[in-house]
Amino acid sequence: QVQLVESGGGLVQAGGSLRLSCAASGRTFSNYYMGWFRQAPGKEREFVAGISWSGGRTYYADSVKGRFTISRDNAKNTVHLQMNSLKPEDTAVYYCAAAAGIMVPRRLSEYDYWGQGTQVTVSS
Secondary structure, eight states, rough: OOEEEEOOOOEEEOOOOEEEEEEHHHHHHHHSSEEEEOOOOTTTTTEEEOSSSSOOOEETTTTTTTTEEEETTTTTTTTEEEOOOOOOGGHHHEEEESSSSSSSSOOOOGGOOEOOOOEEEOOO
């Protein structure tokens, strides 16, 4: 089992920045690809960003590319999502997730463990 706890969400004006964090506990953190997803009201949960075991590979949804940066610290069992130039359409609950055994996972079904989510609200 892997337990994931997100933090760092909040209310920010358009153009602002937020940094989300996800703390992991349980099994060996470095064995998992990590990802961030988000779910806006009335919409399906969607992939935002992912990072490989060592952090050497990162990948993003087109909607956030160039604005968001995912990173991880395996010594501290944490993964972060730096969000810059935020837009109102980035408003959503953001979830941290862990995937074992899948290369470059992007689908919800490819992730094994999920956090409870943290709310991000971007005002116009």
